[in-house]
Amino acid sequence: MLLRISAYFYRRQRLVLLLLLGPPMIYMVLVYLGALLSLLINSFYSIDDFSGVLIREFTLRTYAQIFNPANREVFLRTATMAAAVTFTDALIAFPLAYFIAKFSSPRVKTWLLIGVTIPLWSSYLVRVYAWKLILAKEGILSWFVDLLRLTGPLDWLLGLPGIGGSSLSLSPLGMFIVFAYIWLPYMIIPIQTALERVPASLLEASSDLGARPFQTFRRVILPMSFPGVVAGSIFTFSLTLGDFIIPLVLGNSKFFIGQAVYSYQGTGGNIPLAAAMTMWPVAIMVAYLLLARKLGAFDAL
């Protein structure tokens, strides 16, 4: 009997394929794409300004709102932060990625990669929270800065308009540190993957031909690892654009995109505006992904 069933299915490969694909596709299309579609539809609805009731009629009014000066400023602030975080992470990530790819034995490499991927997967919120403790006015970082007799310069930094605040744990500067910390592993892994693909023979050839180590680095290693940097930047940029936890925990009253979306739908009860606002990160990411594909970043993923 079982054998007969087996034979039946063996002869009907298409049916088997359908049975295998059916459940996951139904789930993803129905739940996930369905939800994205309803988000898109909602962004074309609007809210009655006086009663706050959802008007289910096609309008571009909500989209007009995301271009008003306040929201444009939110967008600019977020994009600037995302760019700064991406740049900083690329700088910090490179040495470790380079070390893992080119200077560690297989056994050490396994451990180092585990050391990088664990923070990538785990405890996002808790890792943000850790910085609340570290950056607090009376916390460990202030203590350390005081130990180094650098309190004066730190206060001066915090006094700067735009990046400062009452303490590191309530300032754009603090947020920047935490963003850079949280997304760092997403930058290390693609750079390391790209560096792994630089053949050792190429480096030998370079030095045989008389290049000094720095020249080899500058002319061979850096250009060849660039797709990895672009791949990593997809994550750091996109994740910073959409995040609302870090601005809520460490920011001041100046909104970031994710935070604006969160408050429009929560306290504001304005799902259409929140939906339209998420189109900012989605549009930017689509453009970014297209650009990244041109630069060959997908091979490094």
Add this chain to the structure above:
Amino acid sequence: MPSESDARAKAPFGLVIAAIGTLLFLHVPMLIIFLYTFTPEAQTYTFPLPGFTTKWYGIALQREDLWRSLALSLEVATVATIAALVLGTLAAAAVYREKFFGREAISFLLVLPIALPGIVTGIALRAAIGGLDLPFSFWTIVIGHATFCVVVVYNNVLARFRRMQASQIEASMDLGANSFQTFRYVVMPNIATALLAGGMLAFALSFDEVIVTTFTAGQQSTLPIWIFSQLARPRDRPVTNVVATIVILITFLPIFFAQRLSAQSADTEGESK
């Protein structure tokens, strides 16, 4: 840190220092939370700690709301993981078996929930739930989590299928085993560790997820939501540190073992993304 008897070049000293520094930067903050579970100071985060106490562990034990959240998180993560295991394995098997129209699109669709910022998935589900007038429940949380857990199981299992010899399955069938026996005795042993690794990753992802959950949970609170609400309205701050430590442990261990498993089975590198 480069290995003892290795032919490869020795790393420049500055590079070693930078690498060690970066690793410390990634991990030390978590240890600081653990340190703060022992502070007697409940109002501020004073450092150095003004004393030492273990009483917050006792107080955490007695907090009902906390235990309810922990139980909810564990249940959600378990159900979401089971769903992800089934759906992810099916999708991986289909994609591995043969080339068909739209195969690339499937991988893309599965990756989308983790490639787009979490807030997009969250607000999209929120809009859909609102549009359908569904009540928020345990299941709305699970459905949200499953969308981004499927891809980790899929990636792990697909990678394993690709290393498996297709001839093994044919041999099994030629020797008279039916599909079920082949699945049980040939396919299962091959993909078992991939399932385990993918499942543990999915569990950890779901257990500490906060962004999507904010939009799909309604009044209930999972453990991350509990922590998040404590940040806004703190009550016994050090209890939050105890909870954060629990979250670190519950997510750290499965991820650690999942990474070890993938590193062992992938002969050359431990790359898992």
